Amino acid sequence: xxxxxxTKVAKAGTLESNDILIMVKPNEFGKTxxxxxxxxxxxxxEVIEQVILHKVQEMGIEGISIKAQDKGALDYTIxxxxxxxxxxxx
Amino acid sequence: MEKLRRTMLFMPGNxxxxxxxxxxxxxxSIILDLEDAVSLTEKDSARILVRExxxxxxxxxxxxxxxxxxxxxxxxQPDVDMIARVKPDTLxxxxxxxxxxxxxxxxLDKIEKEEGYPLGCIxxxxxxxxxxxxxxxxxxxxxxxxxxxxxxxxxxxxxxxxIERTKEGEEIFYARNKVATVCRALKVDAIDxxxxxxxxxxxxxxxxxxxxxxxxxxxxxxxxxxxxxxxxVFAPTEDELKRALRILDAxxxxxxxxxxxxxxxxxxxxxxxxxxxxxxxxxxxxxxxISGEGGAR
Numbered sequence: 001x002x003x004x005x006x007t008k009v010a011k012a013g014t015l016e017s018n019d020i021l022i023m024v025k026p027n028e029f030g031k032t033x034x035x036x037x038x039x040x041x042x043x044x045x046e047v048i049e050q051v052i053l054h055k056v057q058e059m060g061i062e063g064i065s066i067k068a069q070d071k072g073a074l075d076y077t078i079x080x081x082x083x084x085x086x087x088x089x090x
Numbered sequence: 091m092e093k094l095r096r097t098m099l100f101m102p103g104n105x106x107x108x109x110x111x112x113x114x115x116x117x118x119s120i121i122l123d124l125e126d127a128v129s130l131t132e133k134d135s136a137r138i139l140v141r142e143x144x145x146x147x148x149x150x151x152x153x154x155x156x157x158x159x160x161x162x163x164x165x166x167q168p169d170v171d172m173i174a175r176v177k178p179d180t181l182x183x184x185x186x187x188x189x190x191x192x193x194x195x196x197x198l199d200k201i202e203k204e205e206g207y208p209l210g211c212i213x214x215x216x217x218x219x220x221x222x223x224x225x226x227x228x229x230x231x232x233x234x235x236x237x238x239x240x241x242x243x244x245x246x247x248x249x250x251x252x253i254e255r256t257k258e259g260e261e262i263f264y265a266r267n268k269v270a271t272v273c274r275a276l277k278v279d280a281i282d283x284x285x286x287x288x289x290x291x292x293x294x295x296x297x298x299x300x301x302x303x304x305x306x307x308x309x310x311x312x313x314x315x316x317x318x319x320x321x322x323v324f325a326p327t328e329d330e331l332k333r334a335l336r337i338l339d340a341x342x343x344x345x346x347x348x349x350x351x352x353x354x355x356x357x358x359x360x361x362x363x364x365x366x367x368x369x370x371x372x373x374x375x376x377x378x379x380i381s382g383e384g385g386a387r
Contacts, residue, residue: 012135018107076146077106080139087134 004090006064012084013077020073022052022066022085030063032056038070051075055082061090093153094118094376095239095279095308096324097317100157102127104136109143112152115314116321119153124169125160125184133165137172144176155215157182161190170194174201174212182241186216187223188233195234210236215281219243220250224265227272237278241310242269244283257293259300270305282309284316291319298323331374334367 009025027033034052038045048070055078056064066082073081099117101108103124112120122143128136144154156178158169162185170181174197183194191214198212214236218224224247231237244262248255255261262283273280282301285294298309298320309320326334337354341364344352352359374380 016105016107018110073106074110074146076142077139080142081135084135084138087138 003062004060006061006086006089008089010085010088012088013073013081015069015071017071018073018077020048020068020070020078020081022068022081024067024082024085024089025065026089027063027065032062033065034068035066036068036070038068039072040070047075048073048078051078052082055079056086059083059086061086094373095153095281097308097320098153098155098241098281098310099314099317100127100284100310100312102136103140103156104128104132106139106143109139110147113147113149116317117152117311117314118308119155119180120149121155121157121182121310122178123157124165124173125157133159133169137165137169141172141176144173144178153180154178155180155182157184157217160185161193167197170197171201174198175205177205177207177212180213180215180238182215182217184217184243185220185223185246186218186230187220188226188229191216191230191233191237195236198236212236213238215239215241215279217241217243218265218269219246221247224268227269228276231272231276231278239279239281240269240273241281242266242283242306245286247283257287257290257297259297263304266301266304266306273307274305279308280306282306284310284312286312288313288315291315294319295323325377325379326370326374328379330370331380334370334374335380337363337367338371 006024006026011023013019013021015021034049036049038048052066052068095118097117098119098121099115100121100123101112103122122140124136124140140156156173158181159165161167181194183190194214202209202211214234216230216237218227218240223230227240231240242265245255247265248261253261270280285297287293294316301309302323311317311320337359340352340354340359
């Protein structure tokens with residue numbers, strides 16, 4: 001998959017523990033921008049960012065702004081929620 | 091040796107915390123639910139989450155069953171298509187009838203071929219929860235060689251029948267009998283409907299004993315706290331195991347002496363008694379209560 005565009009705002013996930021709320025929207029400059037808040041930012045912030053950006057790349061997305069509010073989600077949940085939000089936004 | 095299905099624990103498919111814990115709660119099988127536990131607006135989200143969970147979490151100690159949405163809804167086929175590709179052990183098909191089981195069987199054939207999985211590796215359990223499904227349960231099971239069991243859905247069945255669902259469960263007496271008998275005839279598991287009052291352990295024990303007494307082989311659970319009680323009811327007692335072992339010993343002795351039948355404690359031992367004893371011993375071995383050689387641990 002390549003050059004898939006985000007066309008609207010979409011969300012996936014929740015703010016419950018072990019979950020992550022992902023909101024995606026089009027980025028008008030064609031960039032990938034990520035704003036992350038996490039209850040484990042200090043310990044796992046970098047890993048969470050990597051998981052999110054890897055999924056964005058895997059899905060061939062360009063021009064996306066992501067806001068992620070993490071409540072202790074494991075990698076599989078992060079990947080699933082990003083995929084769902086993107087699927088809902090394209 | 092086949093795994094037991096004494097307990098099948100329902101877990102909501104869109105709850106990451108519960109999916110993470112599902113494997114360690116002690117149930118023989120876990121049912122990751124994409125149907126009733128997931129709201130209509132979150133079907134896509136739950137489907138992806140369950141797929142990722144199966145790919146990532148170590149569920150090797152339990153049977154992973156995924157309840158997909160009914161095949162006549164817009165969610166059913168996408169559920170099967172996405173979930174089967176990560177090879178769950180079993181799919182639970184709601185409101186099962188012959189046509190739906192055949193359709194799932196065909197979809198699984200195609201997916202297994204595309205993914206390079208052994209043909210027939212993903213099993214099916216039919217959720218019988220309509221009057222039509224119940225009356226047709228023999229053909230529902232026969233509709234696919236993948237079918238390894240039937241789960242009786244008491245709540246939806248009584249709703250379909252237009253009757254009240256009670257704690258005592260007299261209204262599902264016929265359904266339990268029918269499912270147990272047909273499943274025994276076709277040598278598949280018969281799983282009972284859940285007991286919905288999660289705080290009533292005495293009621294759960296009675297309800298489970300009633301189901302076991304009618305020939306059902308396991309029970310679904312909606313809360314991990316129900317597992318221990320259900321396992322307790324389905325385990326053979328020490329006395330039952332000892333007697334079963336004595337029966338098999340007596341039969342072995344009789345065979346050595348060239349006798350066709352024998353007696354134990356003054357009672358005739360015939361084929362049905364031996365079969366029942368063999369089933370009890372088999373269950374004892376599977377539960378680790380006795381060793382494979384038949385000796386008590």
